[in-house]
Amino acid sequence: MARGRKVNSNGERSKQLLREKAIELFASNGYYQTKISDIVKAANVTQPTFYLYFDSKDSLFIDLNEQFQLNLFRLFEEHPGQNVAHFHQVIINLLQYFSENPLLTKIGLYQSEESYLVKERLVEKFEHILERQKQYFSKLEQMDIHIISQSLVGSIERLTFTLLLTNKKTVDQLTEELLSIYFVKEELLTYAR
Amino acid sequence: MARGRKVNSNGERSKQLLREKAIELFASNGYYQTKISDIVKAANVTQPTFYLYFDSKDSLFIDLNEQFQLNLFRLFEEHPGQNVAHFHQVIINLLQYFSENPLLTKIGLYQSEESYLVKERLVEKFEHILERQKQYFSKLEQMDIHIISQSLVGSIERLTFTLLLTNKKTVDQLTEELLSIYFVKEELLTYAR
Amino acid sequence: MARGRKVNSNGERSKQLLREKAIELFASNGYYQTKISDIVKAANVTQPTFYLYFDSKDSLFIDLNEQFQLNLFRLFEEHPGQNVAHFHQVIINLLQYFSENPLLTKIGLYQSEESYLVKERLVEKFEHILERQKQYFSKLEQMDIHIISQSLVGSIERLTFTLLLTNKKTVDQLTEELLSIYFVKEELLTYAR
Amino acid sequence: MARGRKVNSNGERSKQLLREKAIELFASNGYYQTKISDIVKAANVTQPTFYLYFDSKDSLFIDLNEQFQLNLFRLFEEHPGQNVAHFHQVIINLLQYFSENPLLTKIGLYQSEESYLVKERLVEKFEHILERQKQYFSKLEQMDIHIISQSLVGSIERLTFTLLLTNKKTVDQLTEELLSIYFVKEELLTYAR
DNA sequence: TATGAATGAGTATTCATTCAT
DNA sequence: CATGAATGAATACTCATTCAT
Numbered sequence: 001m002a003r004g005r006k007v008n009s010n011g012e013r014s015k016q017l018l019r020e021k022a023i024e025l026f027a028s029n030g031y032y033q034t035k036i037s038d039i040v041k042a043a044n045v046t047q048p049t050f051y052l053y054f055d056s057k058d059s060l061f062i063d064l065n066e067q068f069q070l071n072l073f074r075l076f077e078e079h080p081g082q083n084v085a086h087f088h089q090v091i092i093n094l095l096q097y098f099s100e101n102p103l104l105t106k107i108g109l110y111q112s113e114e115s116y117l118v119k120e121r122l123v124e125k126f127e128h129i130l131e132r133q134k135q136y137f138s139k140l141e142q143m144d145i146h147i148i149s150q151s152l153v154g155s156i157e158r159l160t161f162t163l164l165l166t167n168k169k170t171v172d173q174l175t176e177e178l179l180s181i182y183f184v185k186e187e188l189l190t191y192a193r
Numbered sequence: 194m195a196r197g198r199k200v201n202s203n204g205e206r207s208k209q210l211l212r213e214k215a216i217e218l219f220a221s222n223g224y225y226q227t228k229i230s231d232i233v234k235a236a237n238v239t240q241p242t243f244y245l246y247f248d249s250k251d252s253l254f255i256d257l258n259e260q261f262q263l264n265l266f267r268l269f270e271e272h273p274g275q276n277v278a279h280f281h282q283v284i285i286n287l288l289q290y291f292s293e294n295p296l297l298t299k300i301g302l303y304q305s306e307e308s309y310l311v312k313e314r315l316v317e318k319f320e321h322i323l324e325r326q327k328q329y330f331s332k333l334e335q336m337d338i339h340i341i342s343q344s345l346v347g348s349i350e351r352l353t354f355t356l357l358l359t360n361k362k363t364v365d366q367l368t369e370e371l372l373s374i375y376f377v378k379e380e381l382l383t384y385a386r
Numbered sequence: 387m388a389r390g391r392k393v394n395s396n397g398e399r400s401k402q403l404l405r406e407k408a409i410e411l412f413a414s415n416g417y418y419q420t421k422i423s424d425i426v427k428a429a430n431v432t433q434p435t436f437y438l439y440f441d442s443k444d445s446l447f448i449d450l451n452e453q454f455q456l457n458l459f460r461l462f463e464e465h466p467g468q469n470v471a472h473f474h475q476v477i478i479n480l481l482q483y484f485s486e487n488p489l490l491t492k493i494g495l496y497q498s499e500e501s502y503l504v505k506e507r508l509v510e511k512f513e514h515i516l517e518r519q520k521q522y523f524s525k526l527e528q529m530d531i532h533i534i535s536q537s538l539v540g541s542i543e544r545l546t547f548t549l550l551l552t553n554k555k556t557v558d559q560l561t562e563e564l565l566s567i568y569f570v571k572e573e574l575l576t577y578a579r
Numbered sequence: 580m581a582r583g584r585k586v587n588s589n590g591e592r593s594k595q596l597l598r599e600k601a602i603e604l605f606a607s608n609g610y611y612q613t614k615i616s617d618i619v620k621a622a623n624v625t626q627p628t629f630y631l632y633f634d635s636k637d638s639l640f641i642d643l644n645e646q647f648q649l650n651l652f653r654l655f656e657e658h659p660g661q662n663v664a665h666f667h668q669v670i671i672n673l674l675q676y677f678s679e680n681p682l683l684t685k686i687g688l689y690q691s692e693e694s695y696l697v698k699e700r701l702v703e704k705f706e707h708i709l710e711r712q713k714q715y716f717s718k719l720e721q722m723d724i725h726i727i728s729q730s731l732v733g734s735i736e737r738l739t740f741t742l743l744l745t746n747k748k749t750v751d752q753l754t755e756e757l758l759s760i761y762f763v764k765e766e767l768l769t770y771a772r
Numbered sequence: 773t774a775t776g777a778a779t780g781a782g783t784a785t786t787c788a789t790t791c792a793t
Numbered sequence: 794c795a796t797g798a799a800t801g802a803a804t805a806c807t808c809a810t811t812c813a814t
Contacts, residue, residue, distance in 0.1 A: 011773060030306075032225035036809060046775050048811075057809065113223075119351070147362070147370045150355050151348040158312075158347025159340065169340070177340045182374065197791025198798045207798075229784060239800050244785065397794060416692075418611035422788060432796050434790075443788065499609075505737070533738065533748070533756045540737025541730040544698075548729050555726070563726045568760065583812025584777045593777075615805060625779050630806065 015053040017043045022060055027103035030111050031061055061112070068108030069118055072097060076125050087129050091178055094156065095164060095171040102165045109157060119157065123149045152182055208246040210236045215253055220296035223304050224254055254305070261301030262311055265290060269318050280322050284371055287349065288357055288364040295358045302350060312350065316342045345375055401439040403429045408446055413489035416497050417447055447498070454494030455504055458483060462511050473515050477564055480542065481550060481557040488551045495543060505543065509535045538568055594632040596622045601639055606682035609690050610640055640691070647687030648697055651676060655704050666708050670757055673735065674743060674750040681744045688736060698736065702728045731761055 021042035025034040036057055040050050054060040075093045098105040109115050126149035134145070155178060163169040169177075214235035218227040229250055233243050247253040268286045291298040302308050319342035327338070348371060356362040362370075407428035411420040422443055426436050440446040461479045484491040495501050512535040520531070541564060549555040555563075600621035604613040615636055619629050633639040654672045677684040688694050705728035713724070734757060742748040748756075 014773080035807090047809085048776085049774055051810070052773070116354075120355075123355075143373060144370065147352065147356065147367070148374065150351050151371070151374055154347035154349070154351025155344040156347070158343050158350070162313075162316075162343050163340065174340070177337065177344070180336060181341065181344055195791070196789070196800045198793075198800095200792065202792080202798055204798060228782090230782095240784085241786080241801085242799060245798075250784070400794080421786090433788085434797085435795055437789070438794070502740075506741075509741075529759060530756065533742065533753070534760065536737050536741050537734040537756070537760055540733040540735070542733070543737070544729050544733025545726065548699075548702075549726065560726070563723065563730070566722060567727065567730055581812070582779045582810070584779095584814075586813065588777055588813080590777060614803090616803095626806075627780085627808085628778060631777075636805070 011053075014043070014045055014049060018045065018050060018053060019060075019064075023064060023103045023107065026061065026064065026111060027106040031113075061107075064104065065108050065112050065114060068101070068104045071101075072108070072118070073121065073125075087133060088175070088179065090125075090129065091156075091175045092171060095160065095174055098160045099164055099171055105160065105165065110161065119153050122153050122156075126152055148182065152178070155181065204246075207236070207238060207242060211238070211243060211246060212253075212257075216257060216296045216300065219254065219257065219304060220299040224306075254300075257297065258301050258305050258307065261294070261297045264294075265301070265311070266314065266318075280326060281368070281372065283318075283322065284349070284368050285364060288353065288367055291353045292357055292364055298353065298358065303354065312346050315346050315349075319345055341375065345371070348374065397439075400429070400431055400435060404431065404436060404439060405446075405450075409450060409489045409493065412447065412450065412497060413492040417499075447493075450490065451494050451498050451500060454487070454490045457487075458494070458504070459507065459511075473519060474561070474565065476511075476515065477542075477561045478557060481546065481560055484546045485550055485557055491546065491551065496547065505539050508539050508542075512538055534568065538564070541567065590632075593622070593624060593628060597624070597629060597632060598639075598643075602643060602682045602686065605640065605643065605690060606685040610692075640686075643683065644687050644691050644693060647680070647683045650680075651687070651697070652700065652704075666712060667754070667758065669704075669708065670735075670754045671750060674739065674753055677739045678743055678750055684739065684744065689740065698732050701732050701735075705731055727761065731757070734760065 018039060022034070022039045025038055025042065029038075036047055036050055040047050054063070072094075075097060076090065098109075108118060112118075123146070127145055130145045130149060159169070159174050159178070164171065164174055211232060215227070215232045218231055218235065222231075227250075229240055229243055233240050236242075247256075265287075268290055269283065291302070301311060305311075316339070320338055323338045323342060352362070352367050352371070357364065357367055404425060408420070408425045411424055411428065415424075422433060422436055426433050440449070458480075461483060462476065484495075494504060498504075509532070513531055516531045516535060545555070545560050545564070550557070550560055597618060601613070601618045604617055604621065608617075615626060615629055619626050622628075633642070651673075654676055655669065677688070687697060691697075702725070706724055709724045709728060738748070738753050738757070743750065743753055
């Protein structure tokens with residue numbers, strides 16, 4: 001009945017491990033079907049250890065989501081040049097981010113109950129971008145920018161989960177396709193440079 | 194409350210009521226956060242009454258999903274003319290169906306764990322349709338039909354939840370927008386008649 | 387939703403049918419694993435019908451046991467001649483009774499929680515008989531009649547369930563064996579006539 | 580009562596306590612009338628604690644039965660000398676075992692639904708023993724060994740429950756009686772030395 | 773830092789029994 | 794005589810969380 005600190009144990013490592021295992025399990029099984037007992041089993045520690053580093057199951061989940069959102073929306077802040085290239089670049093950055101954080105993306109964009117807020121914010125971001133670029137695309141003028149943005153977010157979400165995170169398509173391939181769906185290609189080519 | 198039969202009680206009515214309340218609760222709170230106790234409270238009966246009509250919480254949920262899917266895929270069987278109008282009509286029928294069954298749609302297309310299978314099947318349906326109509330659209334020839342279908346399903350899902358089920362847009366408005374996003378409008382108008 | 391009396395239905399018949407099905411089910415599955423719902427299903431009536439004829443599950447079970455016991459102990463009252471033949475005859479009657487009422491025997495001698503009382507009474511009966519016949523058997527004189535009676539009842543119970551009710555042996559065969567176990571055969575033969 | 584670990588608590592002790600209380604309750608009330616809530620109340624712990632140590636009510640019951648059977652049939656393996664003394668010794672060992680484990684015996688030989696299997700195996704064991712000892716007893720030659728074994732097991736069961744476990748007779752007394760019932764005493768005495 | 777041990781509060785499900793028709 | 798419909802009271806089992814060491 002040995003108790004107390006494991007030899008070779010290390011707080012940060014345990015916390016990180018728990019976090020990783022939690023991400024894996026939340027991503028593949030969802031919030032409700034992931035038990036604390038599953039997480040600690042995967043991390044090879046006991047349940048009280050979990051509470052040493054996280055306040056609760058819920059707070060950990062919220063943490064993960066915040067991390068996902070923070071990094072996600074940072075992508076929209078970094079580009080000063082507000083032209084067509086911006087839009088192109090944003091898509092690439094987005095897909096790149098999803099591709100590099102597949103599990104967190106699954107959680108933050110799909111499993112979480114507040115993922116719908118994330119997507120609402122994404123829609124707003126795209127609205128701003130499209131609004132500014134209206135001038136370049138005859139197509140946009142005739143259409144409701146809000147609807148286009150919503151549709152675009154739907155497309156991105158779906159392509160991400162079915163083709164990007166499954167490694168069936170690359171970031172570049174999907175970006176290309178998205179642009180050709182949402183914009184007349186020739187125009188795009190013209191202005192994108 | 195005394196035991197036994199209620200005055201004026203009727204089995205079919207009780208079952209229907211339970212079903213409706215279950216749909217409402219599953220749609221707004223999700224599977225795991227909807228308790229049998231919530232459902233029966235909403236229907237003003239006791240827990241054993243639930244089991245009089247349904248085998249389990251799970252089997253009821255599965256039932257609802259099957260009903261949703263059955264009616265959904267029936268929409269794809271009814272149109273003999275395989276031209277552009279078909280595509281147009283399918284989108285209208287789909288949105289119409291979602292619009293008429295908002296809660297079941299939320300369950301079957303979003304809450305359910307097998308909603309991803311439904312969407313996969315939708316993608317396949319669209320692939321078939323687009324494949325047949327390839328000839329009419331120069332745009333289609335250059336693009337991957339699978340990706341377009343995926344994107345389309347993503348768009349439909351998102352527009353449905355954010356604009357259709359919230360009554361912000363009509364079926365016709367969204368159909369129009371979807372067509373103009375996924376097809377060059379002029380071509381469409383030409384061939385659609 | 388037809389309700390009320392079935393055509394061709396008959397109270398006595400329903401009651402008898404319920405009783406029979408209950409006996410079958412109690413005998414094979416035991417009291418706790420036999421549900422009222424099982425009984426009525428087997429009898430092809432509804433649950434309230436059960437309560438039309440019996441007060442409760444428990445009271446029916448008690449009834450069955452009382453019937454079993456009544457007929458059982460009647461077997462001990464009918465024989466005026468108090469000699470060795472009496473003993474022989476009692477065994478035969480007992481086994482005969484068990485053999486003719488296999489299901490009720492299973493219930494009353496095995497499933498019931500008060501079966502131990504039945505067996506206690508059987509032991510007493512045998513004690514009386516053996517007490518009176520002590521004189522004829524040298525073997526008996528040296529032994530504790532109570533223990534012999536207990537042992538005899540144990541033997542009878544076991545042989546009944548494993549060999550009589552399974553039709554592997556006849557009443558006569560088992561009687562013969564029991565007598566030869568519990569009495570020296572030659573003596574028996576001598577006095578039994 | 581506060582949550583978490585009790586002062587001075589010890590897992591093995593709790594488990595053992597639950598086991599003991601379960602044995603007591605199963606033995607006196609039977610499987611179906613023993614509720615988990617009864618067991619934990621008797622052990623002064625809460626329900627989740629029960630599941631900390633046992634998988635389910637059923638699995639605990641099965642465990643107890645297996646323990647009973649394991650120790651029981653071990654009694655038959657230990658005697659190399661295959662003569663009359665063996666038989667004598669087996670009876671003594673058996674009764675000794677029952678006498679030392681009265682509650683477990685009640686469960687394993689009476690309450691359990693698979694107790695009939697245990698008794699079947701006991702019958703087989705006795706058949707083997709008697710088969711080998713046939714030569715010594717003229718009585719055995721004329722009789723069906725299977726029936727004798729069945730009868731013997733019935734006798735043992737009954738004497739155990741009514742006289743041994745109630746402390747009315749000792750192991751030795753009952754062994755003596757059983758031998759004198761099932762064998763002609765003089766012969767026995769002759770060969771047993 | 774970490775564990776062994778325990779629990780409060782649910783949570784789905786079952787069953788005998790009863791009332792209204 | 795019989796049924797359709799309903800319920801009170803359990804009952805086994807689960808899970809996030811916490812205390813003592």
